[in-house]
């Protein structure tokens with residue numbers, strides 16, 4: 001039996017749903033990406049540890065995936081196993097009147113709604129970010145002057161050797177779209193956020209306002225991975241791209257959005273190669289016109 005078959009057996013014995021050669025275009029908001037050798041829906045921490053240990057000894061690469069809303073997966077797909085955190089990892093509970101413990105597989109939308117229902121303020125900025133809580137902690141997702149690190153107290157994870165550990169406060173090394181998890185290779189399993197008491201109706205109004213502003217400005221009707229580039233210091237990537245005359249520029253099925261130049265949209269049948277070529281063209285043109293080097297926010301995966 002080869003390594004992939006062996007890991008598949010381990011995951012199935014741990015009660016997980018396992019798909020072979022699963023197209024990643026089905027699991028990314030870009031709707032781009034070739035097949036993953038294995039796609040494993042992991043339901044609890046015992047199964048996760050079994051899989052991590054087995055993958056470690058077999059030498060099979062593991063890729064935790066949230067909602068696939070910030071990744072660009074290669075057309076050749078992913079060699080190894082993509083892990084999706086389901087079941088127990090989607091639980092959200094109130095640990096004290098202002099503190100929420102949330103599984104990494106829960107959606108950020110679910111966490112925002114939970115906070116609103118409990119009249120807790122501080123997460124409104126995240127309403128409309130289409131990620132999982134694990135992906136949001138990994139990326140330190142943010143919008144409208146807020147970011148997850150503003151409310152994040154700690155994270156729990158499984159290490160590459162299959163042990164449970166956690167990071168508290170500064171140990172998480174949160175910065176603009178950065179966290180320690182981008183270096184340490186651990187799988188985030190849950191987070192703790194601390195909010196402030198607020199008014200549920202008022203929180204709801206702020207969330208609606210932020211969502212409406214997104215709808216006005218962003219091409220939400222087309223597949224994308226959100227803003228392609230990080231915000232350069234004191235500037236907006238979208239504005240630089242627009243000023244460089246690149247709105248509507250197309251490579252294959254990938255196009256610089258007419259609505260928001262910071263987004264690349266999949267107009268139908270775009271490949272990873274199309275998007276990478278378009279990114280390269282944008283970076284070169286913007287640098288030539290403004291001297292600014294745009295850095296990718298989306299994460300290429302091969």
Ligand SMILES: Cc1cc2nc3c(=O)[nH]c(=O)nc-3n(C[C@H](O)[C@H](O)[C@H](O)COP(=O)(O)OP(=O)(O)OC[C@H]3O[C@@H](n4cnc5c(N)ncnc54)[C@H](O)[C@@H]3O)c2cc1C
Pocket residue numbers: 029063064065066067068069070071085104128129130131132133134135136137138139140141142143181186187188189218220224225226227299
């Ligand atoms: C329309 C649209 C609007 C968006 N708007 C915003 C915005 O306003 N602000 C913003 O910050 N982002 C925005 N994004 C980008 C994206 O939604 C965020 O970065 C989000 O936090 C990514 O979460 P995810 O679960 O989809 O992560 P994924 O795309 O699945 O993964 C992103 C990275 O995190 C890693 N990862 C995921 N889960 C785990 C885990 N449990 N443990 C360890 N690593 C993990 C993955 O391996 C990958 O490297 C937008 C995207 C879209 C499509």
